[in-house]
């Protein structure tokens with residue numbers, strides 16, 4: 001082979017490899033469609049109080065923070081647009097589905113299945129999407145009932161998800177993290193409503209494959225916390241609570257495990273909420289209101305978000321985003337939280353707290 005021919009074939013080989021890698025880069029995506037290591041979003045409720053007057057919004061605006069930015073930004077797009085962060089990120093799944101790719105796996109799970117009005121309690125109170133191949137993928141954990149639509153239907157945002165606030169986090173993970181995720185998911189017992197896992201993955205991801213085929217015969221193990229690391233090296237701690245752990249995940253497990261007092265923002269419907277709890281060495285307080293600026297705020301009764309954060313001034317600041325609200329009935333449900341010590345995430349969420357309930 002002449003040198004020139006060799007060069008050309010090398011160039012072609014590299015180009016081919018580059019194409020494969022580019023195609024393989026499943027990631028969380030920002031509004032520009034660029035790959036990011038992680039992002040978190042806070043969809044705002046429809047009614048926000050401004051100077052004590054109600055002001056109507058579309059219920060589709062959101063705050064957004066990712067691994068390349070330092071503080072919350074207002075979205076440019078509405079949440080129902082394919083150009084939103086969820087639209088951009090999920091596009092990779094809808095596209096992989098139409099190309100019938102057989103090296104890409106996905107799972108969609110939600111206790112409230114799109115287009116159904118039954119919220120089954122047989123499965124965990126847990127919502128999310130996983131998409132990955134042999135290189136990497138993302139895990140989106142969110143609070144939005146009836147979301148997202150199954151592949152075939154394309155991206156949309158449910159009208160029922162507009163009224164209240166919603167939260168979520170997307171993290172890009174390398175392939176080697178998915179076995180740990182597989183075990184955590186088994187504990188959370190998700191209601192998988194759409195999935196495809198190529199046969200070549202079945203041996204490695206036993207639980208997700210069984211959840212996908214609804215053939216799960218595996219016994220659900222006890223509560224489990226595991227370390228996960230994003231593709232770019234951000235550390236996370238994932239808590240998986242089975243329904244056999246009959247307790248308040250915040251007071252009985254997360255606060256003592258993280259060794260910090262926690263402030264929790266979860267859906268607070270009167271009569272069902274657990275009061276702030278200072279019985280144990282690490283306290284848990286219920287956040288009551290969220291401030292968007294000096295003049296704009298909303299209350300936790302309008303917020304279906306699920307997150308908690310270390311009290312201000314702690315040496316050990318954590319932020320967790322997940323599945324479960326502080327209500328007595330949720331002790332009977334499985335689900336999880338993913339926590340991080342990332343300081344930008346911490347400052348962003350800490351800056352939203354307007355007031356919380358002291359212990360009586």
Ligand SMILES: *[C@@H]1O[C@H](CO)[C@@H](O)[C@H](O)[C@H]1NC(C)=O
Nearest residue numbers: 058060078079080081082156
């Ligand atoms: C999103 O919702 C807004 C406000 O209701 C509406 O005007 C817009 O057409 C919707 N966009 C899509 C893509 O559905």
Ligand SMILES: *[C@@H]1O[C@H](CO)[C@@H](O)[C@H](O)[C@H]1NC(C)=O
Nearest residue numbers: 099100101102103198199200
């Ligand atoms: C799936 O992958 C196998 C092995 O890589 C290949 O032989 C087969 O043609 C693929 N099937 C489809 C439907 O793409």
Ligand SMILES: *[C@@H]1O[C@H](CO)[C@@H](O)[C@H](O)[C@H]1NC(C)=O
Nearest residue numbers: 247248251252277278279280
């Ligand atoms: C606080 O939480 C712990 C753990 O769930 C529980 O045993 C205790 O009774 C709670 N205290 C109050 C005042 O609710």
Ligand SMILES: *[C@@H]1O[C@H](CO)[C@@H](O)[C@H](O)[C@H]1NC(C)=O
Nearest residue numbers: 267268269272273325326327
């Ligand atoms: C917690 O969530 C469940 C299911 O979404 C709901 O039925 C319950 O009312 C919520 N609890 C509170 C205190 O809002």
